[in-house]
Amino acid sequence: MFVYEKKLQYPVRIKNCNPKLASVIISQYGGPDGELGASLRYLSQRYSMPYPELKGLLTDIGTEELGHLEMVGTLVHQLTRNLNTEQIKTAGFDTYFVDHTTGIYPQFASGYPWSASTMQVTGDVIADLTEDMAADGAMVKRQHGSPLVCAGMAGKALAEMADAWGRTLRDYFAREELAVLNAIPVALAVW
Secondary structure (H helix, E strand, O other): OOOOOOOOOOOOOOOOOOHHHHHHHHHHHHOOOOHHHHHHHHHHHHHHOOOHHHHHHHHHHHHHHHHHHHHHHHHHHHHHOOOOHHHHHHOOOHHHHHHHOOOOOOEOOOOOEOOHHHOOOOOOHHHHHHHHHHHHHHHHHHHHOOOEEEEOOOHHHHHHHHHHOOOEEEEHHHOHHHHHHHHHHHHHHHO
């Protein structure tokens, strides 16, 4: 069960229409690595997680992604809520508008509708977590223009190399919950 707080995590207050921007941001809502898929991915993968603490973590992440979904939906809505006919046509928003008017419909920026085929839930904890990191990394790459490099116990040399190549290095052992996720399969393999 979830408890819903009736306010956005971060306020969104957009005053000007911009359907061109909305047609790109919509991919963050329902695109291949958008918030809808992310929330469903984590909330579905929690069922095969054998460790209660980590099942709770996946639930927390999934509900956090639902909060992101709400913020992105609010962004798109505010960017399109007062469109006039000329804005709809000149921004190329007319094909979306015909089917959805200013409703928020989960789709890719290309117009392809969201599909569960863009996410994976295998029941294999390692495969699922790898897919989660790949999806999050793909989104970071699109948002920031440089790929995210994840490593455990990366060390100074790898950090300097990533920096020299313009990459963002995240040492997942620096985060306790990810260090635990990595330790579990190692312990199971040894056990």
